[in-house]
Amino acid sequence: MTIRDIRMFGDPVLTTRSDEITEFDDALRALVDDMLETMDHAGGVGLAANQIGLTRRIFVYDCSHIEDGLRGHIINPVWEAIGEQTQTGQEGCLSIPDISMDTERFETVRVSGRDVDGHPVAMVASGLMSRCIQHETDHLDGVLFLKRLSPELRKEAMATIRTSDWFNS
Numbered sequence: 226m227t228i229r230d231i232r233m234f235g236d237p238v239l240t241t242r243s244d245e246i247t248e249f250d251d252a253l254r255a256l257v258d259d260m261l262e263t264m265d266h267a268g269g270v271g272l273a274a275n276q277i278g279l280t281r282r283i284f285v286y287d288c289s290h291i292e293d294g295l296r297g298h299i300i301n302p303v304w305e306a307i308g309e310q311t312q313t314g315q316e317g318c319l320s321i322p323d324i325s326m327d328t329e330r331f332e333t334v335r336v337s338g339r340d341v342d343g344h345p346v347a348m349v350a351s352g353l354m355s356r357c358i359q360h361e362t363d364h365l366d367g368v369l370f371l372k373r374l375s376p377e378l379r380k381e382a383m384a385t386i387r388t389s390d391w392f393n394s
Contacts, residue, residue: 226255226262229277234321234369234386236278243273243280243365246300249343253283257298257341260285269319271357273364276320284361288354295354299346302338302362306331307349316360316370322391326378328370330359 232238246253256274264272264285273284284302288295308331316328334355337347350358360370371379386392 226258228266229259229263231263231267231272231276231319232278233391235392236320238275238278238280239320239364239369240367241275241280242367243275243282245282246339249300249339249341253300254341256281256283257285260298261287261296264319267319270353271361272319273361275364275367282365284365286354286357286361288357291353295350298341299336299338299358300340302336302358302365304334304336304358304362307333307335312352312356314356316356316373318360318370321369321371321382321386323389324371324382324385326370326374326382328356328373330356330373334358336362 260272260277263277264287270288271284271286274281283298283300285298310332311329312332313327313329315325317325332355333349333351335349336358340346363370371382374382
């Protein structure tokens, strides 16, 4: 397993829509392992492939510290909201360090996709796992959570980014 470099805000790969995965092989299995290790090393609850420079539709997640057993990956995810209820909570991103802002997301979603062997997977998720699914799928669509912020919060976040050491190095 290898810890991969995480791409930072401003890298064009983060605003590029990822391609569907069609080959389920040992290389994909190694990618899942690398992504989980990279996410763990960075202290995240989710990581999308484009955050490590690959435009492939896969993300890994680990909400096990909040919701027992919710650790894994979803390939070619598709989600839909269940109901209209939303949640607003702090959201951050490994590709945008030191920014955490109130972000509105659907409270409950149904997600489907594939596992590393190509088998269908699906779940209904609420709370943090629902937020993670929406955030990581946004990444795969080339959308950063900053676009989900109110104009005032987005302006505040951008001002912080522009003066940050990681952005200016």
